[in-house]
């Protein structure tokens with residue numbers, strides 16, 4: 416049974432086996448939580464991301480997929496990078512957002528991670544309405560068979576925290 420917990424704060428300050436990054440497909444860093452993870456995690460993460468680009472993801476990491484690197488100086492063993500979909504009002508991309516959560520858990524299982532911290536993927540620069548993102552994130556984690564013992568959603572602001580709290584009921 417996987418426990419789902421909520422924390423309001425900065426994911427780069429969390430202690431967990433794996434920290435999930437809402438990356439962009441280039442894997443070369445960006446703003447938001449991605450920038451924060453690379454800043455606090457140090458250059459080792461970016462160095463591994465560059466190697467992944469060169470070896471496996473020449474065209475970038477596809478939306479909805481996940482891949483792990485070291486966590487550098489973070490208080491974690493791994494960072495699991497996943498690329499969320501950009502919100503679209505005309506196209507239903509919720510399957511891709513669900514896939515991010517499922518794939519991140521699959522990678523975490525492969526690594527043997529027992530505690531995994533997730534940000535609210537796609538709800539920043541990618542503009543996904545946080546209420547809907549919270550529903551997809553929580554429903555997907557609940558529906559995914561995994562050996563991960565704790566999935567911790569780390570929400571940066573109160574609005575996101577409240578949205579996830581409502582989903583957990």
Ligand code: ADP
Nearest residue numbers: 425426437447448451536537538539540541571
């Ligand atoms: P995306 O491109 O997937 O939308 P963003 O990084 O822009 O990714 O935003 C995703 C979510 O992460 C947003 O809700 C944003 O407020 C939040 N966020 C930004 N910085 C941090 C951080 N240091 N820790 C946790 N969440 C963060």
